[in-house]
Amino acid sequence: MIIVLLLTTFLAVLIVRQYLKAKKLPPGPTSLPLIGNIHQLVYYIWRERGVVRAFTYFRKTYGDVFTLWFGPIPHVSICDYETSQEVFVKNGNKYKDRFLPPVFAHVSDNLGLVSANGEVWAEMRRFTLLAFRNMGVGRDLMEERILDELDARCAEIDADAVNGKTIVHTSDFFDLTVGSVINNTLVGKRFDAHNKQEFLELKALMESTADLFSIFDLSLPVWIMKTFFPNRYSRIIEVQQKVLNFVSREAMERYNKWKSGEYTVNSEDPQDFVEAYLAKMEQEEKNGESSLYTMECLKHVIGDLWFAGQDTTSTTLVSGFNQLVNHPEVMEKCKKELMRLTENGSRPLRLKDRAESQYLNAVIAEIQRHASILSVNFWRINHEPTVVKGYPVDSGSVITAQLGALHVNNDIFKNAHEFYPDRFIENEKLLNQVIPFGIGKRSCVGENIARSEMYLMIGNLILRYDIKAHGSLPSTDDKLPYSAGKLPDKTMKLEFVRL
Template sequence: MGTSSKIAFCHQFLSTLVVSSVFRSKFPHSVLLGNLGLVSANGETWAEMRRFALLAFRTMGVGRDLMEERILNELNSRCAEIDADAVNGKTIVHTAEFFDITVGNVINSVLVGKRFDDQNKKEFLKLKGLLDSTAELFTIFDLTVPVWILQKVCPVRYARMIEVQEEIINYVSREAQERYEQFQKGEYTLNHEDPQDFVEAYLVKIEEEKEKGGSSMYTLECLKHVIGDLWLAGQDTTATTLVSGFNQLVNHPEIMKKCREELMKLTGNGSRPLSLKDRAESHYLNAVLAEIQRHASILNVNFWRINHEPTTVKGYTVDSGSVITAQLGALHVNNDIFKNPEKFYPERFIENEKLLNQVIPFGIGKRSCVGENIAKSELYLMIGNLLLRYDIRPHGSLPSTEDQLPYSAGKLPDKTVKLEFVKL
């Protein structure tokens, strides 16, 4: 992005900022997590955990062939299940469940080295059901008001938030807890040279810091929250974007057809899988993915951030200590940037490539999503390769493309949808 484009973009981005009263760390999500993890942490704790997470991901091959192999292996396994259930070449697929498990297996293999199978699939889907049923708790109200208001005025709602938060963290961090206990008993040996997953890399770091009397930030409790943040951010948002994307694609079969034609040319008529190396040549698929992410815009309102020095937003002075956020959903439907924003029109990114820089579902800057590279790889490889393998059609009526929770801080597509996957 050139200097002038950056200035124009930052001006537009800042115009979407919402400035709040100074509640500082009294926001519910900050208090519930005790300034641990990545999403809600601030200061040196957040900076240290982010540095470590990025380094650990690079070590495990994120952004390289190893990550692509993980994703394609998982997709192959899931497609084999689809094909095994086919009747006359056609399988009816509940897309939300399909993508929940597929994406969940990828992020779970990265974090704890395991995928979900028949034995623990039900437990995973139960947790997902819990998350989906409490989506209404994730509102601007709940993110903004001080904790004491929730405790006094909405005690049942507050208790529910606590319960869900604890259940999620306990579930996703169970493997870390068990492995740490095994290590303490001498029943598990850490691979310092080549950690096989995020948990092992973190446990290695804990021991290294203990030996040299270094940072006390690396604790099992902090690991639990980091894993919780990475798992939720890496699983739910990506899977939800995929559901939203296919809801759009089956409503626009001409776009799906045009995309498949491009992919067939790139892969020798489907003789090989689509690879991340094809990104530079898959111009239309790139445009489709950008339009899917713009419409999905899963994080409608970003998490609150504390402004540490005075600044100016569109002529208004914002003092240090103020709390700000970016309303990403508003940016993605801004008519000054995206003409006819309600229309699903990938060609807008072909006609003006600079628009690609205006789609920021992962945020920008130092607080951008740590798992951005993983998510982008999953979206590219899963959507591209599914279009190469199947003709995907609506099962019955066309799915809705409307937001199911229009007043929430997060957007939610229609997850009841079933689609027909017809083997090509």
């Protein structure tokens, strides 16, 4: 009897404490002690047939700002642009630290960009932005790198043409093109015939484990994964280590040559990111300072830049062409605009044309809105009590702009399920509300590279070729709706006919 009484009292205390904590947060489904809303989240993801649809249900039920408890930790989701802007831009210094998935924190050990916080993150972000700016990102130098790579791929397409037509596997094409641009930017080497297969094998490995990065894999403590899901844990660790080793291999080789005197860095005009980083290491060593610039940190920085810069951009381009071949009238309208801007295709489309390519800009925005790669955005840590859209948010909570749900918010984008680029011409303010690169202090450092690639690749391919699906039209549905990241139909092949 005493045991029952004690258990009942203990449970009552937990329920009351949970209720009092929930009162200090935006509304959401009723949570339970210890497990929070995990049981409801599982049910609604299953019922609504996907993570984004489940978040959309919660938004419609509880408003644009709502709370879900992942175990004992409350997670505040923001699904409208104005509130996201207020929280993460105007008050961005309060939310600089990320609440990291335990398995990411375990692998990174607070090194790099994506999975680092505090002084390490701040210094690496500052250095990366400066290095990119000095290397011409957003200017003519980066434009030339992208166009040179695209020209090389187009030459391969043209060489393989039969009766003027080439059949191209879209995913392989964009993976290799984007991967070569980012690899050249980071380590000074592009992908060509002699190393193409190795790159494609790595991509296949990454895609084979995409199903592992569910919202639950990213929430579970490492010890639980090791104990109860050892195979999943091993696969996640394996793929992350293989990617890190692959993308940092050139950097490690150059570092060893630099230390042995076989290689001298050009600190005045570094040709790639690794050279800029080694020059910084050399400067720190000369000054005798205790430095954050180590090779282990570089390994993680390159891994973050390569994975984010390659996979997200390539996936968005695949998703975009899935949409375009399903809407040939959009491509035709684009082509007319581009022919006018480039004197009937007598020159390539360039970044300077952006200001006058209103329709192409709208098409790219609609592609990014639909692609919206992250179903669940990275969480930020709230270190002090604050107010979000009139609701109190206690310290110790985590908070994020749920971009997947924001981009399909019908209150912002009318008939959000439709692929309709003209919405951005009818209301130009909507362009600012597509935020695929995140918002605030932790937005993507490679945003300018990705935007340049999207504009130059989509525009010049439409300008140079008549493009249509080879066989049946591709699906535009998300192939991994239950995962933390979206995956478009990557089985599609395109027919390219040179104009």
